[in-house]
Amino acid sequence: MPKAWNLLVSSLLNLPGVGPKMAERMALHLLRHDPDSDDLLQRLEEARRKLRRCSQCGDFVESDAPVPTCPLCRDTDREDSLLCVVEEIGDLQAMERSRAFRGRYHVLGGVLSALDGVGPEELRIHELLQRIRSGKITEVILATNPTAEGETTAAYLADLLKPLGVQTTRLAYGLSSGSAIQYADEFTLARALEGRRPLS
Amino acid sequence: MPKAWNLLVSSLLNLPGVGPKMAERMALHLLRHDPDSDDLLQRLEEARRKLRRCSQCGDFVESDAPVPTCPLCRDTDREDSLLCVVEEIGDLQAMERSRAFRGRYHVLGGVLSALDGVGPEELRIHELLQRIRSGKITEVILATNPTAEGETTAAYLADLLKPLGVQTTRLAYGLSSGSAIQYADEFTLARALEGRRPLS
Numbered sequence: 001m002p003k004a005w006n007l008l009v010s011s012l013l014n015l016p017g018v019g020p021k022m023a024e025r026m027a028l029h030l031l032r033h034d035p036d037s038d039d040l041l042q043r044l045e046e047a048r049r050k051l052r053r054c055s056q057c058g059d060f061v062e063s064d065a066p067v068p069t070c071p072l073c074r075d076t077d078r079e080d081s082l083l084c085v086v087e088e089i090g091d092l093q094a095m096e097r098s099r100a101f102r103g104r105y106h107v108l109g110g111v112l113s114a115l116d117g118v119g120p121e122e123l124r125i126h127e128l129l130q131r132i133r134s135g136k137i138t139e140v141i142l143a144t145n146p147t148a149e150g151e152t153t154a155a156y157l158a159d160l161l162k163p164l165g166v167q168t169t170r171l172a173y174g175l176s177s178g179s180a181i182q183y184a185d186e187f188t189l190a191r192a193l194e195g196r197r198p199l200s
Numbered sequence: 201m202p203k204a205w206n207l208l209v210s211s212l213l214n215l216p217g218v219g220p221k222m223a224e225r226m227a228l229h230l231l232r233h234d235p236d237s238d239d240l241l242q243r244l245e246e247a248r249r250k251l252r253r254c255s256q257c258g259d260f261v262e263s264d265a266p267v268p269t270c271p272l273c274r275d276t277d278r279e280d281s282l283l284c285v286v287e288e289i290g291d292l293q294a295m296e297r298s299r300a301f302r303g304r305y306h307v308l309g310g311v312l313s314a315l316d317g318v319g320p321e322e323l324r325i326h327e328l329l330q331r332i333r334s335g336k337i338t339e340v341i342l343a344t345n346p347t348a349e350g351e352t353t354a355a356y357l358a359d360l361l362k363p364l365g366v367q368t369t370r371l372a373y374g375l376s377s378g379s380a381i382q383y384a385d386e387f388t389l390a391r392a393l394e395g396r397r398p399l400s
Contacts, residue, residue: 001293002262008247011239015226024290026215030244031260032309037248039211041241044230047208048237060231062202090224093201109232 056131058107058124059089072096072105079103081138085128085157087111087145095143103141106131111149112156125157132164139167146173256331258307258324259289272296272305279303281338285328285357287311287345295343303341306331311349312356325357332364339367346373 005027012023030037051060054070061070072078082103086092092105108123131137142157144150158168173191175184184192205227212223230237251260254270261270272278282303286292292305308323331337342357344350358368373391375384384392 001289002251002260004243004247004250004262005260007243011236011243014229014233014236014239016229017222017225021290022217024293025217027247028288028290029214029216031247031251033214034248036211036214037244039214041244043204043207043211044237044241047204047227047231048234050204051202051231060202060205062204088228089201090221090228 057092057105058109058127059092059105077102080136082141083131083137083139084141084143086143087150087153091143091145104137108144108153111144111147111153113149120156123153125160128157129160129164132161132166137166139169141169141171143171146171257292257305258309258327259292259305277302280336282341283331283337283339284341284343286343287350287353291343291345304337308344308353311344311347311353313349320356323353325360328357329360329364332361332366337366339369341369341371343371346371 008027008030009020009023012018012026013020015023018026030040050062052063052068053059054061054073055067056069056073059070059072061068063069079102082101083106084092084095084101084103085106085108086095087108087110089107092107095101095105106124106128108125108128110118110123112118112120112123132140140157140161142154144154154170161168172195173188174195175181175188175192181189208227208230209220209223212218212226213220215223218226230240250262252263252268253259254261254273255267256269256273259270259272261268263269279302282301283306284292284295284301284303285306285308286295287308287310289307292307295301295305306324306328308325308328310318310323312318312320312323332340340357340361342354344354354370361368372395373388374395375381375388375392381389
């Protein structure tokens with residue numbers, strides 16, 4: 001195949017979750033649909049130019065300020081004593097969609113993973129400690145994912161936060177809403193039983 | 201979320217096989233890894249500028265010629281009497297990797313699909329008929345995929361080619377190399393039985 005094709009495919013292969021077949025399909029699509037290519041080129045360039053990380057939570061924000069702060073961190077109606085620590089901005093978005101949380105967020109930017117070479121230095125842990133030390137935070141919800149890495153990271157952070165005198169909590173485990181007990185895995189069922197609550 | 205983020209995600213959503221979660225993961229990756237973003241921007245722009253379709257087979261080719269022809273179509277060592285019709289350039293590449301075919305190719309650019317609004321006009325069928333009429337082709341292998349659309353397209357083409365006096369053939373159906381009979385679907389097994397061959 002021509003070099004320009006191979007280069008395009010290999011650069012699509014760098015994207016997460018994209019395998020060789022999919023990279024070829026995507027390349028073909030981009031070469032056959034000029035408007036889609038135009039959009040992608042322009043919007044990627046624009047997003048890279050405009051988006052910065054909020055100095056507080058780490059979420060993306062469009063701002064020219066020397067120290068950018070996102071609307072959520074500036075919102076004076078939110079609870080300052082409650083901090084929710086998430087892995088990625090997608091988690092933050094999901095929490096917001098639930099409308100069940102009115103505190104502040106902190107995006108770690110990943111999880112500890114020996115396999116992927118992600119240590120504490122690669123995450124926004126230093127910033128987290130600073131926020132807790134300087135602030136009004138009384139409870140830190142460690143809302144990392146219920147995966148091996150997520151658990152490890154939460155345990156690591158809990159240890160780190162212990163001397164700071166804040167309460168650390170973890171989201172409840174249990175059955176997903178709309179799921180079937182019949183198909184729940186053993187681990188989820190065991191946790192759901194463990195966390196059972198009295199009907200009032 | 202900031203507008204620039206939403207626009208980037210929506211333009212990644214246009215890519216085939218990319219859902220909302222994956223588009224967000226990809227956007228995040230592109231914003232966090234500048235070298236990968238640089239590569240993608242540059243290579244997509246370059247591929248769009250350099251790559252044209254071969255006037256014969258329809259494969260991509262890097263060429264400034266008024267009528268671009270790819271190396272494979274120019275190769276004088278290949279059989280001119282045998283034409284293999286494939287859906288997409290990925291199929292052509294797979295055939296080449298097999299090293300089992302030494303004829304010429306013709307890329308349709310898709311399959312007939314009422315659902316996706318793809319009719320004969322959207323495919324390179326006119327060019328196919330022209331090649332057959334003007335040439336030395338005696339056999340046309342209709343190597344569309346063994347899917348409903350692929351079969352329909354092959355049947356449609358076979359009808360169309362009948363008056364032109366060329367032999368039309370179809371790739372053999374059967375068990376994949378390395379697969380297990382135990383897990384083969386009924387249709388594949390039925391076709392494998394139907395096409396069974398004597399041991400010499």
